[in-house]
Amino acid sequence: MLRSLSFKLMAAMAALMLTVAAIILAASYTYLARQQQSNFEQEVDRNLELINSSLLEPLFAYDFQQLEAIAESLVNTALIDQLEITDHRGKAMADAQVSDQAAPGNQHRRDAVEVIRDGDVIGRYNVVFSSEQMAQVLSNQVSLGVIMVVALLVAALFTLALLVRRIVLKPLNLITDNLSHIAEGGGDLTRRLPTDSGDEIAHLSHSYNRVIDQIAAIIRGVVEVTNTFDEHVQQMNQASNDSSHSTDEQLKQLEQASTAINQLSASAEEVARSSGETAERTRDTHDASSRGVSVVQSSQGNIQRLTQQIEQTADKITLLKDSSQNIGKVIEVIRAIAEQTNLLALNAAIEAARAGDQGRGFAVVADEVRTLAQRTQSSTEEIEQIVLQLQTHADEAHDAMEQNTHWAQQTVESGKEVQQVLESVQAHISTINDMNHQVATAAEEQSSVASEVNRFIESVFALSGKVSDNARSMRASSDELLQENNELQRRMHNFKV
Known part of the structure; x- marks a missing residue:
């Protein structure tokens, strides 16, 4: 300008x-x-x-x-x-x-x-x-x-420029510099312009000084207000921070309580369901134990009958063993007869050889008899081996039958013990079934109460969420307000009053 x-x-x-x-x-x-x-x-x-x-x-x-x-x-x-x-x-x-004339x-x-x-x-x-x-x-x-x-002209303009610069522009530059410094966010408001020249510039400087006095008074008032305002804003910001932290902590606790209630409700439902299933399983177990008692009783009868049959089979195996021993004796007799027959056939063959042609027919018969005697002796030996094996197996079967009889008797005793245990299990299962019914009823009541408490907690959680949102909004507003107030204070402190 x-x-x-x-x-x-x-x-x-x-x-x-x-x-x-x-x-x-x-x-x-x-x-x-x-x-x-x-x-x-x-x-x-x-x-x-x-x-x-x-x-x-x-x-x-x-x-x-x-x-x-x-x-x-x-x-x-x-x-x-x-x-x-x-x-x-x-x-x-x-x-x-x-020669060079002038222009026409x-x-x-x-x-x-x-x-x-x-x-x-x-x-x-x-x-x-x-x-x-x-x-x-x-x-x-x-x-x-x-x-x-x-x-x-140049001298006059230079002189005029010096005069204008000294008389007009220098005071105007001083005013402009002060105003520009103030407009840029700072300035020494204690500085005043000289007013002793008595001209229009002096009148302008006087008006400028009055305006600066008014601005300095306003800025002093604004600084005092911003200082007080800063204290209130900080208190409000602290209160909003405390409220926000409290509501956040309350939300966390409510969320944890809601989670615990949900887990408790789920656990109660699971307990009720498990109790129902346990009751069904105990009923099934009771029925199975009843059937087990019946089966044990039936098994005891079958085992007793099996024991009797084993004893009878053992007796028969004993008879078989005795018979096989008798067969051995008969085989010994047959073997002796075969040996005697073989010896007689040998003697007959010798006599037939002595008789010559007259004894050929007799020699043939003697050979046949000797062959039959040898075959009888061989068969007797085989039968003897079979009988020996039969006797060995009969002895083993007799020993096994005696062992089975012993185990069958122990099984009967164990069956009696199992029957007693199953009867005791039936009694305990009946007691457990009654307790499961009571637990299921209590779990259902607990689940209902937990659901009701969860609804109340969800309502409180929603209200706390709104309070927390409002607290955050108030804290954000107070932070923004505090920043703006700090910026205003910073700008005000740029002025020297």
């Missing part, structure tokens, strides 16, 4: 001075042009008189050389570009001109100027005057005037 004002002042003064300078230059140019024109005309008149006086005698005497010399000398001056001389009859007598605009021609002697025209001449020297002088004077005016 200050640069714009300085530029505007300098531009206005420059325009004004340029206008004045242009007017002065225009007036000076007009004056100089008129003066130069008057001087040019006077020079022309003097040159015409000089030409007339110079040509009077040579024209009268028709001295061509003299005329040519005069013409050349006159043309060599800066004022004359061309000179043509004729006699009174128009006959050319001399002609001279410069700077040439001034005088034709048929008469040369008079004693009242008679003795000749004429045409002369071309050049105003180029006059124009050059005028241009030099104008250029000098322009340089002087520009120098004066």
Whole structure:
């Protein structure tokens, strides 16, 4: 803004001075042009008189050389570009001109100027005057005037710029700097501008000082309010933090309580279900134990009958053992008979051999008898082996039957013990069944109470959640408010009051 004002002042003064300078230059140019024109005309008149006086005698005497010399000398001056001389009859007598003539605009021609002697025209001449020297002088004077005016204009503008900077811009810059520093968020509000100049700038400085006084008073009040406000906001923030922590802790405890209640309810339901299943299983077990008692009783009867059959089988095996021993005795008799028969057949064969041809038939019969005796002896040995094996197996079967009889008797005793245990189990199962029924009833009641408590806890949990949300919202608002208040305090502390 200050640069714009300085530029505007300098531009206005420059325009004004340029206008004045242009007017002065225009007036000076007009004056100089008129003066130069008057001087040019006077020079022309003097040159015409000089030409007339110079040509009077040579024209009268028709001295061509003299005329040519005069013409050349006159043309060599800066004022004359061309000179043509004729006699009174128009006959050319001399002609001279410069090689580099002036521009047509700077040439001034005088034709048929008469040369008079004693009242008679003795000749004429045409002369071309050049105003180029006059124009050059005028241009030099104008250029000098322009340089002087520009120098004066620059000096005046520089002087004006210094005065404007010292008288106007310096106080305005001081005001602007203070206001800019305040606008940027800081500033020394104890600084005051001088008001002793007595001009409009002093009046502006006085008004600025009054405004700064008012701003300083407002900022002091705002600082006091923000300090008090900061204490209240911190207290509110602390309260909201405590409330938020308490509600969060309460929510955690309620959540844990709800979880525990749900687990308790689930456990109660599981206990009720397990109790029902246990009751069913105990009933099934009772029935199974009853059936087991019946089966044990039936097994005892079967085992007793089996024991009797085993004893009978053992007796029969004993008889079989005795019979096999008798068979052995018979085999011993048969073996002795076979040996005796074999011996007799051998003797008969010997006797038949002694008899010769008469005893051949008898020898054949003796061989057959001996063969049968040998086969009988071999079969007897095989039967003996079989009987021996039968006796061995009979002994083993007899021992096994005696062992089975012993185990069967122990099994009968164990069956009696099992029957007693099953009867005791039936009694305990009946007691357990009654207790399971009571546990199932209590578990159902506990599950109902737990469900009701869980509903109350869920309601309290929902309310606590709303309270926690409100506490968080209030804490967020207080935090944001505290940040804004801190920012305001920071900005206020930038001002020195």
